[in-house]
Amino acid sequence: MMSFLPILFINCFFCLGKATDCGGNHVTETIIVGKYGQAAFRTIQAAIDSVKTNNDQWVKIHIKAGLYIESVVIPKHKPCIILKGEGSRRTIISHWDHHSINNNATFLSFAPNVIASGITFKNSYNVAIYKSNDLRRKIEPANAAKVYGDKCFFHKCSFIGYQDTLFDHSGRHYFKDCYIQGDTDFVYGYGRSYYRNCSIKVMGRNPNLPGFVTAQGRKSRDDRSGFVFEGGSIKGNSKVNLGRAWRPYSRVIFRNTYFSDIVTPQGWVAWTAANNPNTTTYAEVDCKGPGANTSKRVPWMKKLSSSDLNEFSFASFINSDGWVDNLSTIS
Structure with a gap:
């Protein structure tokens, strides 16, 4: 009887897991x-x-x-x-x-x-x-x-x-093929999210006062949260920074994204990480457009290694258990 209970528990555990994934x-x-x-x-x-x-x-x-x-x-x-x-x-x-x-x-x-x-x-x-x-x-x-x-x-x-x-x-x-519009911290939070081919539109009131696309809130070195943007574009009517650190370990990566000339030369703002901006992980990989010139970016922007890039790939960063592949087909 005692040996039967663990088996029953394991079976129930997997039933519950399957139910959570919508059958x-x-x-x-x-x-x-x-x-x-x-x-x-x-x-x-x-x-x-x-x-x-x-x-x-x-x-x-x-x-x-x-x-x-x-x-x-x-x-x-x-x-x-x-x-x-x-x-x-x-x-x-x-x-x-x-x-x-x-x-x-x-x-x-x-x-x-x-x-x-x-x-x-x-x-x-x-x-x-x-x-x-x-x-x-x-x-x-x-x-x-x-x-x-x-x-x-x-x-x-x-x-x-x-x-x-x-x-x-x-x-x-x-987030896939989405449109996101705003001016200040208009993509923010503690999520572990992947934005693929999303169009970001900056709509600012004051062309001389740069806004912020992201304000990511990673709290510690062990926190797995962060935002990865692959493809897509940043366009709009006023200057904008790519992000500022809502929490000291803020993490945002742009890959193969088109930046119009509204992106500021510095790109990033330390904010809550002002005492030690090296705790942040801000990176730009193979981005293009007039705003993608990194020669005047903040000195603490990261350069990612090949292993880092693998860590922030779609499969590794949010889909290691294959949940996206098991979603219901949208029709």
């Missing part, structure tokens, strides 16, 4: 959301609320074209959800709020195993201030999205804001 890549249910016409729900949140607690199979929520004025939350106990829009120019979720960087985002996702495709997430709070061109008016932190859960994939999505647009909070995340 494979097959979609078991599709829910339709639409502003008009035939649809199960009129709001995205109502559709998410209808998904069973501790969901363990992929459920697709198809969001028809339209403007959805709401704040959308995927709670921790509802994993395995796919949000499928009809294109980021046609399916738009917009919200107006700025109370704090810890709440009130347009999209908050706490669950693991979440996929979003073909959707715009927009926080419109700072839009009126930005358009007024009045530099005396204060810009507030206003998240378009905040992502907590592990193993989340965003495909052809847009994230639109000004300050703190995308709070890449924690967990492994994969």
Whole structure:
């Protein structure tokens, strides 16, 4: 009897692990959301609320074209959800709020195993201030999205804001062919994330006051978090730094990315690592464009070895267990 218990425990352990990964890549249910016409729900949140607690199979929520004025939350106990829009120019979720960087985002996702495709997430709070061109008016932190859960994939999505647009909070995340817009710290957080072929658009109020694309928050040498950008581009209307250290061990790598001339010559700012900027890991590898000249970059920018480059490859950095390969197909 005693020898049977460990076997039973091991079997249950693997069952639980499999359930967490949504039982494979097959979609078991599709829910339709639409502003008009035939649809199960009129709001995205109502559709998410209808998904069973501790969901363990992929459920697709198809969001028809339209403007959805709401704040959308995927709670921790509802994993395995796919949000499928009809294109980021046609399916738009917009919200107006700025109370704090810890709440009130347009999209908050706490669950693991979440996929979003073909959707715009927009926080419109700072839009009126930005358009007024009045530099005396204060810009507030206003998240378009905040992502907590592990193993989340965003495909052809847009994230639109000004300050703190995308709070890449924690967990492994994969952003592919996405559009990210902002000016100050507009990709930030403690996530371990890979951005492939993403278009970064800088929309600043003051062309003479550089913003910051990233503010990554790696806290220690043993912290595995960081942001890797492969391909894509940085363009816009005002000067921008590639990043500043939100925490002393901040880590951001750009590979094969096109930099327009808006990128500042220094490239990076130490911020919280000012006492010892060598604790940061900031690197640029095979980037191109008029802003990719590294001759005047900060002296503490890293030069990566071949083993470093392997560490920051897609397979090693976020997909060593193959979770991306096991995601449900988006169709």
